[in-house]
Amino acid sequence: MTMIRSIVAATDFSPGSDAAVERAVQLARAHGASLCLLHAFDVSAWHSLRRVFDAQRLTMDPPPDVRMRQRLTELAAALATQTGIEVDASFSVGDPESAIKAYATAHTPSLVVIGSRAEPAMSGLGSTAAKVLRSPTCPILIVRSAGARPYDKVLSAVDMREGSVRAAKAAFSLFPAAHHHLVFAVQLELDPWGISGNSRAQIPQMLDSMHAQATQELQQLAQSLAGLAVHPVATDVADDVPARAILVRAAELPADCVVVGHHGEGAMSESPLGSMAQHVLHHTLRDVLVVP
Structure with a gap:
């Protein structure tokens, strides 16, 4: 830690x-x-x-x-x-x-x-x-x-890339006594003009495969971080756009603090701050930890 x-x-x-x-x-x-x-x-x-x-x-x-x-x-x-x-x-x-x-x-x-x-x-x-x-x-x-009671529920956005994993680790170091929740949003990106009938039929199978892989990877990360936390680490794989998935889960918990990597969905955004992180920062009323 x-x-x-x-x-x-x-x-x-x-x-x-x-x-x-x-x-x-x-x-x-x-x-x-x-x-x-x-x-x-x-x-x-x-x-x-x-x-x-x-x-x-x-x-x-x-x-x-x-x-x-x-x-x-x-x-x-x-x-x-x-x-x-x-x-x-x-x-x-x-x-x-x-x-x-x-x-x-x-x-x-x-x-x-x-x-x-x-x-x-x-x-x-x-x-x-x-x-x-x-x-x-x-x-x-x-x-x-306002009011500085220790955070009870902390939600970290994870896509398994280095930046998001580093952000989650920082959250565990800063808030070890909190209940930690890791959220991985799975979004299937397809070209609607290039989808044939056969491809459409395969979409549910593709989503199931992506969901299963994300669940396995997220659980492995949770196990690696479990020793840094007081409480069991919860995991959640959401089939949604990342920013919306984070905002919805944060409201449902409800989370005291949301954790994002600085580059969010990726470093190719026009702004150094990723689009997912920007969306979360501008649309949540919760505290947000941004980790470079």
Whole structure:
């Protein structure tokens, strides 16, 4: 099992980032990991505010960057006192995406935790989360739900390619006490214009064969991961489009967290983030772990 040594939580003090910090604290305590609170002071946003609001009020002493740095430092100190874990504060000036990527590159944390958007109850992703997910260097946990009880049910999307297997393993390392569910979506791709009568008759047999092979492979993976989990590992093979299968199963469980590999259905997508992963991220209200 991979050791979880350090966790980073990006915060702009919005409700969404507050939920991310709560989750990061819970995971840091569970793993005995250190925690870093990261805030980037966006100068361009500050200049925009000055153009809209009363400049004199917005430039009162101390300056806003100093106030934000102090607020971040105080939050880190309060969390360290409350939890007993090591909590540091990292303050930078610039856009949040660059700050998160620079910190992750320099310090190689085990996990970066980000709120999905300023208001976590809303679906979709905010601009910061979407930009960070374009080319992550470590697992990224996108948090939507407030309240940081340990995850009970974690669903991992698996297609048996290296990226999805690596994502499932990361989920077991991060959430060993959860009930883990592995889902493999089997989709038969056929050219409708090239299907003859004989081919049509063979479709059920082809689906049965694919389903049986997927079931065997998924069960073998579950057995290999069983030693990393507290509870038995559940497996499910769905005859459906991958993104829809994941969303449906996540709602049925219901899952607390959905786990996807960064390239989803494949690395040939126009975006570095695979189409299946993008669909899940934009259409679920559950937390999502994305593993590069």
